[in-house]
Amino acid sequence: MGDALLAGFYDEIDVGETATTIGRTLTESDVTNYANATGCWLPIHTDREFAAETTYGERVVQGTFLLGLAEGLLYSNEPTGIRANAGMDNIRFHNPVFIGDTVHFEAEVLEKTDRGDSAGIVTLGIEGKNQDDQTVVEYQTNLLMQTSNTES
Numbered sequence: 001m002g003d004a005l006l007a008g009f010y011d012e013i014d015v016g017e018t019a020t021t022i023g024r025t026l027t028e029s030d031v032t033n034y035a036n037a038t039g040c041w042l043p044i045h046t047d048r049e050f051a052a053e054t055t056y057g058e059r060v061v062q063g064t065f066l067l068g069l070a071e072g073l074l075y076s077n078e079p080t081g082i083r084a085n086a087g088m089d090n091i092r093f094h095n096p097v098f099i100g101d102t103v104h105f106e107a108e109v110l111e112k113t114d115r116g117d118s119a120g121i122v123t124l125g126i127e128g129k130n131q132d133d134q135t136v137v138e139y140q141t142n143l144l145m146q147t148s149n150t151e152s
Contacts, residue, residue: 009081010112010120010145017109021073023131025102026061034065061097066137070105070126081145086121091139095130102131110140119146 035041043050044060051059067088075082097103111123121142128137 007075007078007080009148010122011147011149012081013109013112013122013145015109015112019074019107021070021105023102023104024069024073026097026099028099030065031059031061031099034062038062038064040064056096056098058098061099061101063093063097063137066093066097066103066128067091067139069103070128070137071141073105074107074126081147082143083119083146084144086142086144089140089142091137093137094135097130097136103128103136105129115144117147118149119144121145 031045035046040062042062044054044056045051045062046059048059051057071085106127106129108125109122110125111121113121113123115121122145124141124143126137126139126141127135130136
């Protein structure tokens with residue numbers, strides 16, 4: 001694939017293609033801004049003293065934040081055939097991510113399913129890893145994509 005995953009259209013994507021994002025170091029502001037936007041103020045994420053008494057010993061970044069971050073890092077702002085997220089499957093959080101950790105995401109096109117002449121579903125396998133190359137999250141995402149021969 002080019003510089004960004006799925007920077008093209010359904011008919012331009014091949015099963016087996018892969019991409020790896022740049023790394024992103026997570027900050028306290030990321031956790032706080034996500035909590036503000038979603039209302040996810042669980043103390044394991046936002047209360048330093050509470051989190052210090054848990055198994056992890058420190059605050060854990062919200063897992064659902066990682067899912068959104070993956071989309072932001074994987075998909076370019078260039079013209080693309082992506083029209084909708086058609087679902088996520090088999091989401092597994094393997095290791096906690098802490099404030100100050102750096103994560104990146106690796107993706108592979110697992111499957112393509114035609115939806116007629118103008119669109120199809122692309123299934124991606126996504127694996128998020130931390131700075132120690134430990135898998136932190138793994139899932140599949142299904143994207144509805146138009147072909148290059150159709151109008152937006």
